[in-house]
Amino acid sequence: MSETAMELVNVHKSIGRREIIKGLSFSIQKGEVFGFIGPNGAGKTTTIRMMVGLIGITSGDVKILGNSIKTNYKQAIREVGAIVENPELYPFMTGWQNLMHFARMTPGVTKERVNEVIKLVGMEKPIHEKVGRYSLGMRQRLGIAQALLHQPSILILDEPTNGLDPAGIREIRQYIRKIAIEENVAVIISSHLLSEIEQMCDRIGIIKHGELIALQTVHETPTDDKQKTKQRQVMIEATPIDKVIELLEKKHNLKSKQLEEFISFQCEKENIPQIIGTLAEQKEISVYQVTIPKETLEDKFFDLIGESEIG
Numbered sequence: 001m002s003e004t005a006m007e008l009v010n011v012h013k014s015i016g017r018r019e020i021i022k023g024l025s026f027s028i029q030k031g032e033v034f035g036f037i038g039p040n041g042a043g044k045t046t047t048i049r050m051m052v053g054l055i056g057i058t059s060g061d062v063k064i065l066g067n068s069i070k071t072n073y074k075q076a077i078r079e080v081g082a083i084v085e086n087p088e089l090y091p092f093m094t095g096w097q098n099l100m101h102f103a104r105m106t107p108g109v110t111k112e113r114v115n116e117v118i119k120l121v122g123m124e125k126p127i128h129e130k131v132g133r134y135s136l137g138m139r140q141r142l143g144i145a146q147a148l149l150h151q152p153s154i155l156i157l158d159e160p161t162n163g164l165d166p167a168g169i170r171e172i173r174q175y176i177r178k179i180a181i182e183e184n185v186a187v188i189i190s191s192h193l194l195s196e197i198e199q200m201c202d203r204i205g206i207i208k209h210g211e212l213i214a215l216q217t218v219h220e221t222p223t224d225d226k227q228k229t230k231q232r233q234v235m236i237e238a239t240p241i242d243k244v245i246e247l248l249e250k251k252h253n254l255k256s257k258q259l260e261e262f263i264s265f266q267c268e269k270e271n272i273p274q275i276i277g278t279l280a281e282q283k284e285i286s287v288y289q290v291t292i293p294k295e296t297l298e299d300k301f302f303d304l305i306g307e308s309e310i311g
């Protein structure tokens with residue numbers, strides 16, 4: 001059963017005489033990756049700043065595990081880990097020293113937890129190098145590790161792919177989903193580029209001029225009968241990847257390929273249960289998720305935004 005991590009209830013924000021956020025309502029579940037998308041100036045950062053208590057809410061409420069950020073600030077904010085501006089890291093210290101520094105300032109965070117978050121973001125190797133020598137992507141991941149130290153229910157990342165090269169974006173992508181699942185944390189990730197984050201999101205909320213104009217599941221399975229026999233792309237997250245690829249070929253005569261942490265192949269919808277069954281039967285194979293990517297949301301996004309270019 002999924003649990004609501006955060007709920008926005010008719011949130012409004014006015015600055016001066018201008019209404020910037022015009023009644024946002026949506027909720028985000030634990031274990032879910034929620035993409036908060038909109039063109040520059042749409043109101044993403046303003047909303048996120050309200051979610052993390054950096055600015056006040058004009059009217060409405062943000063509830064975190066049922067606690068209002070307005071009336072129960074302490075309990076609510078305890079459940080939030082966030083990177084809103086650049087992560088505050090000391091460049092002259094190693095990654096490990098940075099995390100230990102924050103761990104000492106956070107009650108209840110053990111050395112074991114520090115090791116756990118390092119593993120979660122795949123930073124085991126460079127953790128004893130100076131942060132000043134890290135790439136931007138590595139710094140982002142260390143920032144995420146830091147935000148996760150106190151085991152929050154919600155992780156909020158404002159434009160985490162900004163300024164990253166494709167490799168850096170891919171790395172962030174790889175870890176976000178893993179973090180959501182393994183930590184059972186709701187991840188809210190904002191971006192003005194749908195294409196950069198679509199693949200790692202379960203749901204997308206699109207904001208324009210301070211209003212939510214669409215809320216959509218990313219991987220919806222069509223129910224249309226005609227679609228049932230159509231060949232479709234299936235993405236499976238399972239390990240060990242080479243064993244899975246070998247098994248798919250041997251048992252189902254499927255040619256599959258690795259796409260980041262996923263194994264991708266084409267098959268008919270009605271064969272999917274059998275294929276998953278084959279994988280699940282194998283003791284040495286762990287299956288984490290199976291998704292059927294829909295066509296890209298990009299077109300829909302541009303339709304909704306009503307602009308040929310954003311940003």
Ligand SMILES: Nc1ncnc2c1ncn2[C@@H]1O[C@H](COP(=O)(O)OP(=O)(O)OP(=O)(O)O)[C@@H](O)[C@H]1O
Pocket residue numbers: 015020038039040041042043044045046047192
């Ligand atoms: N302190 C402020 N005073 C006046 N206007 C503000 C203030 N902060 C934000 N705004 C305005 O509110 C609107 C929303 O800004 P916001 O930064 O939330 O958008 P955004 O979606 O995060 O965009 P970006 O991707 O560029 O960060 C913009 O038009 C911005 O100019």
